[in-house]
Amino acid sequence: MPLTSLWRDASRTTPAPAPPADIDRTMVPRHVAFIMDGNGRWARQRGQPRLFGHRAGTQNLRRILETCGARGVEVVTIYAFSTENWGRPQDEVTGLFQILSEAIVLEAPALHARGVQIRHLGSMAGIPDRLAGRIKDAIRLTALNERLILNVAFNYGARAEIVEAVRKLVTAGTPVEAIDEAAISANLYTAGLPDPDLIVRTAGEFRLSNFLLWQAAYAEYYSTPTCWPDFDEPELDRAMAAYAARRRKFGGVPDADG
Numbered sequence: 001m002p003l004t005s006l007w008r009d010a011s012r013t014t015p016a017p018a019p020p021a022d023i024d025r026t027m028v029p030r031h032v033a034f035i036m037d038g039n040g041r042w043a044r045q046r047g048q049p050r051l052f053g054h055r056a057g058t059q060n061l062r063r064i065l066e067t068c069g070a071r072g073v074e075v076v077t078i079y080a081f082s083t084e085n086w087g088r089p090q091d092e093v094t095g096l097f098q099i100l101s102e103a104i105v106l107e108a109p110a111l112h113a114r115g116v117q118i119r120h121l122g123s124m125a126g127i128p129d130r131l132a133g134r135i136k137d138a139i140r141l142t143a144l145n146e147r148l149i150l151n152v153a154f155n156y157g158a159r160a161e162i163v164e165a166v167r168k169l170v171t172a173g174t175p176v177e178a179i180d181e182a183a184i185s186a187n188l189y190t191a192g193l194p195d196p197d198l199i200v201r202t203a204g205e206f207r208l209s210n211f212l213l214w215q216a217a218y219a220e221y222y223s224t225p226t227c228w229p230d231f232d233e234p235e236l237d238r239a240m241a242a243y244a245a246r247r248r249k250f251g252g253v254p255d256a257d258g
C-alpha cells in the first residue's frame with residue numbers, strides 16, 4: 001500500500017468535525033503527546049505484515065493533527081521511534097525509516113501550508129544521511145510557522161535526553177548551584193515548550209516506554225485499547241473529554257477542598 005498524502009487524500013473532503021457540545025472548552029490541553037502503539041497488532045489482526053500497520057499508522061496522523069488543531073491544541077508530540085526500537089528486526093527498522101522518509105516528502109509542504117512547525121526530539125546518531133537531511137529540510141522549511149507545533153520524537157529516549165542535558169551543562173562549565181530544574185528543562189529537546197498536559201497511549205498499554213520522563217511529571221494519562229491506525233476523531237474527543245473531567249492538583253489542595 002503506497003503512502004498517500006495526509007492532506008490531499010481524496011477520501012477526506014470535509015474539514016475536521018466540530019467538537020461535541022459536552023467538551024469543556026476551558027480544559028483543552030495545550031500540549032498532547034501520543035504514544036502511537038499497536039501498529040503491529042493492527043496489521044496482524046488483518047493477516048498483514050507489520051509494515052502495513054506502520055503505513056496505516058502514519059496515514060492516521062492527518063486526521064489526528066487536523067482535529068488537534070481544530071480543538072485548540074497548541075503542541076502535539078508523536079512518539080515515532082524509540083532508542084529501544086533499534087532492537088527490532090533489521091527489515092522493520094529499515095521499513096520504518098523508509099515510511100518516515102516518504103511521509104516527510106509527502107507531508108512537509110502541506111504541513112507548512114497549514115502553519116505547522118515541525119520539530120525533532122531525539123538524536124540523529126545512526127540515522128541514514130538521506131533521512132537525516134529530509135528531517136532537517138522539513139524543520140528548516142517550517143521553522144517560522146506558529147499555528148501548531150508538531151514534535152516528532154524519533155530516535156528518542158527520555159533517559160538519553162536527560163543525560164545529554166546534564167552533559168551540556170557540565171561541558172558549558174555551569175556552576176553546581178546553577179544546575180536546577182529550570183536549567184535541565186532548558187537543555188532538553190523540548191526547551192521552551194510547555195510540558196505535555198495529556199499523554200495518550202493506544203493499544204491498551206499503561207507505560208511510558210522511555211517517553212518524556214522529565215516533562216511528564218504532572219501530565220494526565222489516558223489509555224485506550226484501540227490500536228493506533230484506528231484511533232480516530234471520536235477516540236480523540238473521548239480522550240479530550242476524559243482530560244477535561246480530571247482535576248489537576250499539582251501537589252496542592254484545590255480551593256473547594258480547603
Ligand code: IPE
Nearest residue numbers: 036037038039040041080081
Ligand atoms: C508502534 O506500534 C509503532 C512503533 C513502535 C514504531 P508497534 O510496532 O509497537 O505495534 P505493536 O505494539 O507491536 O502492536
Ligand code: IPE
Nearest residue numbers: 035036037079080081082209
Ligand atoms: C513505544 O512503543 C515506542 C513508540 C510508540 C515509538 P513500543 O511498542 O516500542 O513500546 P513497548 O516495547 O511496548 O514498551
Ligand code: MG
Nearest residue numbers: 037038039040
Ligand atoms: Mg508496541
